Amino acid sequence: ADNEGEEDVEDNPINLGSRHRSKFAGQIYGRPIDESPFSIMAQRQALRRVSIAWHRFLQFSSTLKTPPAKGTRAAEARKEAVEEQFRRWKQMRRVDVQAALERLQGKGSTFRSVQQPAIEAIMKQKSPVVVIMGTGGGKSATFMLPASCSTGVTIVVVPVVALKQNMMDRCKAAGIDCVLWDSQRPHEWASIVLVVPKSVATLAFEQFINRQRSMGWLDRVVIDECHTILDSVKGWRTKVLKLRELVKAETQLVCLTATLKPTEESEFIRLMALPPKEQCEWFRAPTSRPNLAYKVHWYNHREKSEADVLAELVEEKKQQYPLPGQIVVYTDSRKKAQGYAAMLGAVCYHREVGTPEEKLEILRQLTEGTEHVFVATNALGLGIDRETVRAVLFAGSRNTQKMRDVVQMGGRAGRGGLPSEVIFIRGATYSPQGKRYASGWAKDTEEGVRELVEGDGCMRVIIDREMDGNHTREGCEPGEEPCGRCQLRVHSAGAEVEAAVGDEDETERAE
Numbered sequence: 001a002d003n004e005g006e007e008d009v010e011d012n013p014i015n016l017g018s019r020h021r022s023k024f025a026g027q028i029y030g031r032p033i034d035e036s037p038f039s040i041m042a043q044r045q046a047l048r049r050v051s052i053a054w055h056r057f058l059q060f061s062s063t064l065k066t067p068p069a070k071g072t073r074a075a076e077a078r079k080e081a082v083e084e085q086f087r088r089w090k091q092m093r094r095v096d097v098q099a100a101l102e103r104l105q106g107k108g109s110t111f112r113s114v115q116q117p118a119i120e121a122i123m124k125q126k127s128p129v130v131v132i133m134g135t136g137g138g139k140s141a142t143f144m145l146p147a148s149c150s151t152g153v154t155i156v157v158v159p160v161v162a163l164k165q166n167m168m169d170r171c172k173a174a175g176i177d178c179v180l181w182d183s184q185r186p187h188e189w190a191s192i193v194l195v196v197p198k199s200v201a202t203l204a205f206e207q208f209i210n211r212q213r214s215m216g217w218l219d220r221v222v223i224d225e226c227h228t229i230l231d232s233v234k235g236w237r238t239k240v241l242k243l244r245e246l247v248k249a250e251t252q253l254v255c256l257t258a259t260l261k262p263t264e265e266s267e268f269i270r271l272m273a274l275p276p277k278e279q280c281e282w283f284r285a286p287t288s289r290p291n292l293a294y295k296v297h298w299y300n301h302r303e304k305s306e307a308d309v310l311a312e313l314v315e316e317k318k319q320q321y322p323l324p325g326q327i328v329v330y331t332d333s334r335k336k337a338q339g340y341a342a343m344l345g346a347v348c349y350h351r352e353v354g355t356p357e358e359k360l361e362i363l364r365q366l367t368e369g370t371e372h373v374f375v376a377t378n379a380l381g382l383g384i385d386r387e388t389v390r391a392v393l394f395a396g397s398r399n400t401q402k403m404r405d406v407v408q409m410g411g412r413a414g415r416g417g418l419p420s421e422v423i424f425i426r427g428a429t430y431s432p433q434g435k436r437y438a439s440g441w442a443k444d445t446e447e448g449v450r451e452l453v454e455g456d457g458c459m460r461v462i463i464d465r466e467m468d469g470n471h472t473r474e475g476c477e478p479g480e481e482p483c484g485r486c487q488l489r490v491h492s493a494g495a496e497v498e499a500a501v502g503d504e505d506e507t508e509r510a511e
Helices: 002-007 013-017 022-028 041-057 073-093 097-105 115-123 141-148 161-173 203-214 226-231 236-247 262-272 306-320 334-344 356-367 403-410 447-454 459-468 484-510
Strands: 129-132 153-157 178-180 192-195 218-223 252-257 281-284 292-300 326-331 347-349 373-376 389-395 420-430 436-438
Touching (some): 097 115, 097 141, 141 153, 141 192, 153 203, 161 178, 161 192, 161 356, 203 218, 226 262, 292 459, 306 420, 389 403, 403 447, 403 459, 420 447, 459 484
Parallel strands (some): 129 252, 153 218, 326 373, 347 373
């Protein structure tokens, strides 16, 4: 048995020249007193080589951080992976992006806003890429188009369950192989893999993403609705950051959002550990939507309740926007959502409405246009892309504390390009002279939101200033649906002109 053990260790010529074997030298000469008496250094080194080989085979992340030694099978495999990735990127640089867009969206399709420069940067392997476009502006095309032109894999991190199915349906309609991440069936063949943050930190997903990267198949990681990292709940942020740490050195990173204020850019860069802004590929388009009319519906809460006003307004909008037009009501609590849905005979959606399957069924009712009115909390505030939503109503103040939430939820309306409305229902008391005193706001409501609802100026001016840093706008412009205040000013000015003309006519008759 001893002789068999000795054969496991390769003998060093220096030891043989001293008329003993390496195992004997390891056990007797120059041995630290705290070293195990049952093994020698040469044995441990041999076993470590076997361990590393197994770790590489199983795609453990620790072995991917250090390049394999030259001349080994692992080094050759890595070389082949790099060559495959280079071949794919070289091919993508030659793609006609206009022709690719028409294949994806139909003949005659054109790029919108900053879509084309953003897609070209992605196709040229620039990283990181940050794209800020208005709701319904076509952000998803920035990763769907490149994915349709490549045999590689795009991983898309989506922050909420509602987004997954919506994204799946859109990819399917575009003819792109897209799957939801499933640790039991990793789906190596898919072009796009959708994953929620809680799955990002699992061992199964880590092994999957490492395997894609080591074989040269991983094209990019996309973080959709990336602004949610600014106010994510405990645990969500660390999981997203773990994904970033895992892939940032060797994989293209793309961040997409419709609502990242200029004043929040530095905090976003810090949380995502991105390089300085000037070193990123940064694309910002105006977030203002010309077909949305922002309005405030005031009522005297001493005379009517919010529920009564909501019921009247929903009935009015149902007449104004018959099916297939749809109306979404956002409330500021789950209890209120359930009560209003029962009152309106509408479908209700909130974070705890049921099982994942039941939630998907409710979302299908929205996306397939079978229901007229939906009542929801902000759990339905992201990513729902239904062209027939014509009105979004906000009932309550706690769901409108932040401007980016207002813009996101309001942005569910008018995605088909038709004139649509975003209406805030707000109660107030009135003095005998008619002066209005608004009811209380939630504690952490941003000043910009208060001004948007209670102020006197154009509502677009406030949104553009807060969300885009645009201080040059003076009001709603030609070609845009006027906000409630600009509309009121136009009517007031028209009434004054009519009155002036009437006075002139009376003067002429008197003369």
